[in-house]
Amino acid sequence: MKRLLLVGGGHAHAALLLDLAASKLTGVTVMLVTPDTHQTYSGMLPGLIAGHYSRDDIQIDVASLAQRSGVELVVDRAVALDAARRCVTLGSGREIGYDLASLNLGSLPNNCGVPGAKECAIAVKPFEEFLAAWERLRAKAANRSLQIAVVGAGAAGVELALAMRFALASSGTPPGVVLFSDKPFALPDHPPAAQRSIARLLSMERVELRVDTRIAGVEPGFVTGASGRREAFDAVVWVAGAAPQPWFRNSGLGLDKDGFILVDATLRSVTNPEVFAAGDSATLDATPHPKSGVYAIRQATVLAHNIRSSLSGGRSERFVPQKDALALISIGRKYCLATRGQWTLEGEWLWRVKDSIDRRWIRRFH
Ligand SMILES: Cc1cc2nc3c(=O)[nH]c(=O)nc-3n(C[C@H](O)[C@H](O)[C@H](O)COP(=O)(O)OP(=O)(O)OC[C@H]3O[C@@H](n4cnc5c(N)ncnc54)[C@H](O)[C@@H]3O)c2cc1C
Structure with a gap:
């Protein structure tokens, strides 16, 4: 065998x-x-x-x-x-x-060597631990409006910041959510049109996008930017790439x-x-x-x-990655920004497209 x-x-x-x-x-x-x-x-x-x-x-x-x-x-x-x-x-x-x-x-989440990121921030992976931390945050938010920092403005950080803002606002205690990007924009791997669209959508959904701000340290209840500015947050969610x-x-x-x-x-x-x-x-x-x-x-x-x-002992196949993969980025409510290559589109109908693609993938395993 x-x-x-x-x-x-x-x-x-x-x-x-x-x-x-x-x-x-x-x-x-x-x-x-x-x-x-x-x-x-x-x-x-x-x-x-x-x-x-x-x-x-x-x-x-x-x-x-x-x-x-x-x-x-x-x-x-x-x-x-x-x-x-x-x-x-x-x-x-x-x-x-x-x-x-x-x-x-x-x-694994990429801590980027930032002191305190591993110990004091909520990492997005493993997902089970992230979801447990999210439940604790939700319970806290029942009594007061929270201040949440999300570090990393790639697609995952953008989606999580918007989803958390939407969930807590829907339950009656709108939080302050600040999304930190160390670049001059969010979605650095996407075309400028998508970066402009997401900046507008983040502002519409009341997530503050803080660009050109590298987080250099995390302590319990605080983040410190590379400029030395220290800010208080109830929670820091770390989504700064893959390690x-x-x-x-x-x-x-x-x-x-x-x-x-x-x-x-x-x-x-x-x-x-x-x-x-x-x-x-x-x-x-x-x-x-x-x-x-x-x-x-x-x-x-x-x-x-x-x-x-x-x-x-048969012949092998080769994997050829697509040049431009379609990205469907949800914005909290049932609305999506789609980007592929240089084009971008947005709308509620794109959320339905994403929902149906995602559900189809999951259904295969049930
Ligand atoms: C919030 C968020 C949203 C995202 N949305 C999208 C999206 O819409 N579209 C998209 O294309 N990408 C998205 N991504 C990126 C995507 O999650 C990853 O690229 C993708 O999950 C990688 O898939 P994988 O099959 O390599 O591993 P994973 O799906 O991460 O699965 C890895 C598995 O390995 C297990 N494992 C981990 N460590 C060990 C170990 N030491 N021993 C044994 N098992 C282990 C884990 O428990 C897990 O079951 C998102 C990421 C995040 C964080």
């Missing part, structure tokens, strides 16, 4: 489990290591915060999916990988050997400059072809793209095909 080890229940592995449920592998034992039996779909998380969805609407039951696919589930966290010995160590200390491994364990798992560094796998696993177009490690990586954990050697769920989803088919062909 060959041993296939899947680490992380991200988008690509969830889709791989579906593929395995449809057609099981023979002569192969498959294990999935994941700390969570349910996977939260990030695309719908701002909608959950805003109050448009329930937890059930946005979660994939990875445990029952694994059962349907004949995959053994190990509820734990990987803490090390030794590429030379072909084994993964779990938080419990258990070691699991593999003939073929696939890593789809997302990314790799720190243990990738000692794995022996080839990494990019930021420490993510470097893969070729077939999603195999450039140094260890018996290791696949997909989603945020991986960087494509020839065609790097932003860390975003869209790519993790699109890599799923290629990953499933290539794992099967590795085991059976």
Whole structure:
């Protein structure tokens, strides 16, 4: 029996489990290591915060999916990988050997080396911890209006700031929400038209966008900007980009400059072809793209095909990322800004489009 080890229940592995449920592998034992039996779909998380969805609407039951696919589930966290010995160590200390491994364990919040960010701010990941912190904030907001800082004005920071403002305003205690960007605008990875539109929408929805403001320190109840200005907040939410798992560094796998696993177009490690990586954990050697769920989803088919062909000796497929992926950015209420390449559009109908795309993705797993 060959041993296939899947680490992380991200988008690509969830889709791989579906593929395995449809057609099981023979002569192969498959294990999935994941700390969570349910996977939260990030695309719908701002909608959950805003109050448009329930937890059930946005979660994939990875445990029952694994059962349907004949995959053994190990509820734990990987803490090390030794590429030379072909084994993964779990938080419990258990070691699991593999003939073929696939890593789809997302990314961690990037603290950008800011003192206090890890200890004093609410990180957006892991989502379960973020949602627990959000529930505590909501309870506090029942009595008074809160001041909330959101650090990081990429799409996730923008959506979360707007969703939190909408949710608390709808429940009768409108908060003050300040969104900090270290650039002269929000949505730095999007075209100028989208940056202008989101600045207008943030202002309409009463989220204050503070541009050119790098947060240099976080303490309990305060943030300090690089200029030295110290401001009081009830909560600081940290959404300042993606960082790799720190243990990738000692794995022996080839990494990019930021420490993510470097893969070729077939999603195999450039140094260890018996290791696949997909989603945020991986960087494509020839065609790097932003860390975003869209790519993790699109890599799923290629990953499933290539794992099967590795085991059976078939030909591999190549993953070619889209040049410009569509981004649908929700603004708290049921309204969306869409951007792709140089164009942008907005409207309530785009929220319905996003809602239907997201629900369709989740429905596949139910
Ligand atoms: C608020 C927010 C909104 C977003 N909205 C969008 C959007 O609308 N569209 C979009 O394209 N992107 C969006 N993103 C980005 C998107 O979340 C990520 O790019 C995407 O989740 C990456 O997918 P993945 O499959 O690599 O991993 P993930 O979906 O992050 O899944 C990783 C899995 O691995 C598990 N894991 C983590 N560590 C370990 C470990 N040590 N051992 C074992 N398992 C582990 C986790 O529990 C998780 O189940 C958003 C991000 C945020 C924060």
